[in-house]
Structures are given as structure tokens and as C-alpha cells.
Amino acid sequence: MADSPLFQALHMEMAHALCAEQEKGLAALEGVGFRVGQGLSERLTKEMPSFKDELDVLKFLCKDLWLTVFKKQVDNLRTNHQGTYMLQDNQFLLLSQLSNGKQYLEEAPKFLAFTCGLVKGALCNLGFDSTVTAEVAVMPCSKFQVVIQKS
């Protein structure tokens, strides 16, 4: 899905436009991603049985959601079994157009905010509050850190 030229064009334009004028551009981008994450996870899980536990939900994100949206599964999922997860995508689709290596590294946050929101929104729809942050050391490898908030 995210490989469609229309989506890519929209995502790139959102990253530029929302961050250019608004102070809270990254938050706005995350907000857009959040709504999409809610809707998408609703649709994807419609006919699925409910999840066993938190880890099951994260696995769904890494496999089904990631595959549907980014055309591949997350490469690596790590957890401390205390609510913190790290999702690593070595060829993150939305960054692969930008560069390989260290070029445009400072631009990376703009291109990760939507996806952070997407993950957060998906988790919210499935009953979990979370904070999601992302980091990039070398493009296009991205690491998304998810911290599930204990209620």
C-alpha cells in the first residue's frame, strides 16, 4: 500500500507542508498517522479472533500490519517483557526513497512521524495506550520504540 505512487507523493508532501508552516508539524503528522492506524487496524482485524496478549498484538503489527502497509514484515522485534518493544525495519519503505546512508538524516523525523502515529493508532484501536518514537542511524534502517502505558 505504501508503495503506491499516490500515497508516497501524499506522504512526502505532508512531511514538507505540515512541518514547513506549523510549529507542531511533527505532532500533526503523527495525528494523521494515528487516525489511519486506527482505521487500518480496525479493518485488518475485523475477521480475526481476538489477541491472546500484548505480545500477540505486537506480532500482528510486525507481521500483518507491516506487510500490508510496507510490503514486508518488520525484520526484528525485541522486548524487555515489561511493556517496551523495539521494531526494526532495515529497509523502511518510506525512507528508501530519500537516501542510503547518512544523507538527509536530519530530515528523517519528518518521514517517520506518520508511521509512529500509525503504530500508536493501531495499538489504541486494539486497547493499548502507548508512546512511539523512532530513530534512524543509517538510512533506510529504522527503529521504532513502543512503550505500552500501564493503566
Added chain:
Amino acid sequence: MSRPTNRRQDNHKIDWHLPSISSSASAHHMSRELFVLTYGALVAQLCKDYEKDEDVNKYLDRMGYDIGIRLVEDFLARSAVRKCRSYSETVDVIAQVAFKMYLGVTPSVSCSNTTENEFFLMLDKNPLVDFVEELPAGRCSLCYCNLLCGVIRGALEMVHLAAEVTFVQDRLKGDDVTEIGIIFLKKLEDKKHKRKK
């Protein structure tokens, strides 16, 4: 009268209006869904950030323009259309090739009786509003799909055609149909084949 052959009815119809991500859903349909969902979320976010409908409309148009000036390259590369020799040919290409390629629909084209260089694209089906039944409360002047106008305008500008593109009718606003109006602003001269760079 011969009996019909014993064929099992297919009871598992896929309701395309409620897409479920199953392996039998078409790839085209799915690839557009993320775009449609994202577009809706973007409009919702802009409505949150901008009080006036005109501001949201302008923002969408400008974003569309920026997208259009780049998307046209993707379009020309993938469609291999020949250079159009008239406005009418250009609009046909937009309706039958571009809309089909990106949104999976083919608006019908008509031209104005009174104004030369004015054309209309009537969108019978509009995937952008697949999940939208009505405009958000208090947003009656919102041109929900205004991004499309900007995209068309930007794309046309990259092929050296200046045009005004607006929604002249909008089902979401209570009109019978949804229609985009394209007014070409300059007369298309019969230039010798001139390629820049």
C-alpha cells in the same frame, strides 16, 4: 425446457464497499485504501488546525499543486501518452488515463457550450469519499477533495498548460453530481515541437 446445469452458486460475494484485507481483495483496491484513509485523516487534521473552510481548501489545493508538479513525471513515465494536440485531448487523457491509473475511476468528460476552453469532469464514483457520508459538522464550505484540483493544476502547469481547476459541483455539498471544472487560460498555440532541457 432443459434444466440448468448443476452449478454451485458462489455465495461468498466480496462486498467492495466494505473492503476487508483478504488475499482475494484486488491489489489495486488495497493500494488505494491507504491513500484514501490518509487523505481523510489529513483533512480531519487540517480541520482541527484551521477554523475557516477557505483556509483548509487553500491548503489542500496548494498541497495538491506540489504533488501534481511531481506526480506528472511518474504519470508520463508510466503511461507513455503522446503529446496532446488539443485541450480536449488533454482532458481526455486526464480522465481516461490519469484518473484510471491513480484512482481507478474514469470520470466522464464534457465541454462547455458557452465558454471555449472550459471542460468538465464528472465523477460518478470518487474513491476519496469512499468513507465519507457527509461533510463534518460546521464545514459546509469545505471542498473535501480540493487536493485533486491542485494536482491537476500542477500537473498541467508542468506540461506548459495554465488552467483554473475547481469543483463546480459537489455531492457532499448537496449537488446532484460531483464535477471538476477545468478552464484553460491560454490559447494552445500550434508550436513547433519544442522540448525543454
